[in-house]
Amino acid sequence: MQNRRKTTSRKSKRAAVKPVARAKDHSIVDLYLHGLAGVIGLGILIIPFFIALLYGGPFSIYLVIGAGFIALLLAMLIYDISITHSHDPYNFLKNTSGKEYSFVFGFLLLVSFIITATAAGIASVGELSLFFGISSYTSIAVIDVAFLVMWVLFFYNKVKSSLNFAGALKILFVLLLIIVGAVSTFASGSNPSISIPTASLPYTPPLFFFGLLLLLWMYGGFEGAAIVYKGENKVKVAKSLVYIIITSIILFSIVQVFAYTTVQNSITKIYTALAANVPTASIFTTNIIASNTGTIVESILIALSIVVILSAAFAVINAANRTLDDMANDGLMPKFLAKDENLKLLVTAAVPIILITVFSTVMISTSVFDYIAIIIISALAFAAAFAFFAAGYAVHYVKQKKYSRFVFGLFTVALMILLIISSPAAFLIGLGIILLVALVGYALVK
Numbered sequence: 488m489q490n491r492r493k494t495t496s497r498k499s500k501r502a503a504v505k506p507v508a509r510a511k512d513h514s515i516v517d518l519y520l521h522g523l524a525g526v527i528g529l530g531i532l533i534i535p536f537f538i539a540l541l542y543g544g545p546f547s548i549y550l551v552i553g554a555g556f557i558a559l560l561l562a563m564l565i566y567d568i569s570i571t572h573s574h575d576p577y578n579f580l581k582n583t584s585g586k587e588y589s590f591v592f593g594f595l596l597l598v599s600f601i602i603t604a605t606a607a608g609i610a611s612v613g614e615l616s617l618f619f620g621i622s623s624y625t626s627i628a629v630i631d632v633a634f635l636v637m638w639v640l641f642f643y644n645k646v647k648s649s650l651n652f653a654g655a656l657k658i659l660f661v662l663l664l665i666i667v668g669a670v671s672t673f674a675s676g677s678n679p680s681i682s683i684p685t686a687s688l689p690y691t692p693p694l695f696f697f698g699l700l701l702l703l704w705m706y707g708g709f710e711g712a713a714i715v716y717k718g719e720n721k722v723k724v725a726k727s728l729v730y731i732i733i734t735s736i737i738l739f740s741i742v743q744v745f746a747y748t749t750v751q752n753s754i755t756k757i758y759t760a761l762a763a764n765v766p767t768a769s770i771f772t773t774n775i776i777a778s779n780t781g782t783i784v785e786s787i788l789i790a791l792s793i794v795v796i797l798s799a800a801f802a803v804i805n806a807a808n809r810t811l812d813d814m815a816n817d818g819l820m821p822k823f824l825a826k827d828e829n830l831k832l833l834v835t836a837a838v839p840i841i842l843i844t845v846f847s848t849v850m851i852s853t854s855v856f857d858y859i860a861i862i863i864i865s866a867l868a869f870a871a872a873f874a875f876f877a878a879g880y881a882v883h884y885v886k887q888k889k890y891s892r893f894v895f896g897l898f899t900v901a902l903m904i905l906l907i908i909s910s911p912a913a914f915l916i917g918l919g920i921i922l923l924v925a926l927v928g929y930a931l932v933k
Contacts (some may be wrong), residue, residue: 518723522728538551554699555732562732591875592875595875596807597835599707604804604807608800641804653801657795664788703906811831878900
């Protein structure tokens with residue numbers, strides 16, 4: 488009996504000192520590719536084109552750099568709270584400002600993620616039907632199946648490896664866009680002069696800030712690299728964020744140059760593409776010499792762009808799942824959503840599938856600017872979410888009498904509000920409705 492007790496005692500001691508499993512230490516490359524998978528996505532295919540049209544020249548490159556600067560400010564805020572509080576923005580607000588603020592932040596971010604995933608699906612349907620001659624209903628079915636495949640990947644925990652592959656693939660795609668843009672520009676036989684205006688700028692401040700808002704939406708994936716792995720080495724996270732922003736600014740700026748030069752060289756073809764309701768930056772291939780080789784290159788690029796768009800949707804759904812999980816565990820969403828991964832996917836994957844199926848045919852048959860409207864709403868929800876986050880950051884640190892951080896947070900809040908109020912009135916009303924729904928939803932849950 489005594490020996491048995493000693494054996495039991497030894498077992499209990501071994502159990503007591505059993506080391507706690509640490510989170511896997513991911514490399515900087517993993518974090519870098521994951522963040523880049525979110526950053527380079529749907530926006531790179533269409534936003535540079537419209538910014539080039541809005542501003543009519545290489546001045547739009549300044550907007551790319553400006554949006555990258557704002558994204559870096561937000562990344563620094565996230566990095567700071569991850570060091571000082573070991574929290575992501577949602578949990579930081581919950582612990583410092585209260586559940587009301589964390590709910591509004593999480594709800595706005597979730598809306599932005601779902602709308603972005605929906606926009607990715609609609610763009611993919613449009614490209615399949617318009618460029619490859621596939622019927623609208625068949626295209627919708629193909630994209631719905633693609634979203635179901637994403638669902639399966641989440642179910643079998645293949646998220647990380649898939650996102651790393653997506654990050655590498657997107658770098659390749661952007662490089663191909665740059666190469667094709669260069670070839671198409673020189674093949675046209677023209678040599679447009681690119682001069683950066685330094686004196687008076689023929690752009691009103693609201694238009695300028697609205698352009699920043701749209702471009703900031705392209706950088707949305709930086710947030711994923713900051714908080715995707717809990718307990719990750721903070722130095723690695725910081726380095727990966729810097730690498731992501733620098734890479735994005737360089738690549739997007741180069742793409743802007745070729746967007747501008749292609750606009751100058753084939754303006755007729757571009758407006759023809761707009762009239763045909765093409766929801767993609769096909770301008771990069773419009774100057775390729777009309778030959779069989781040119782057609783093959785364009786087909787390859789369009790096909791690859793669909794894969795890139797869908798991988799962007801995959802990264803967005805991954806981020807939405809984390810947000811929804813936090814909110815459900817805190818009782819701010821129905822509790823059953825916290826019990827099973829597939830239940831969360833009913834919101835983050837199934838809802839986009841339904842929206843894509845319902846609205847794709849309508850979107851394809853209407854103007855491309857209606858498609859841009861979806862992006863604007865998503866960008867507004869994204870900006871409003873981080874305005875809430877920056878405001879909570881500022882309020883927390885003014886109470887702590889850490890005024891340098893307070894000023895940093897307040898400056899970021901002012902900048903985000905400036906971007907938001909520069910949007911057209913109709914979209915501001917839409918954002919107001921989203922906020923109203925959030926408050927009503929919180930009241931009902933509470």
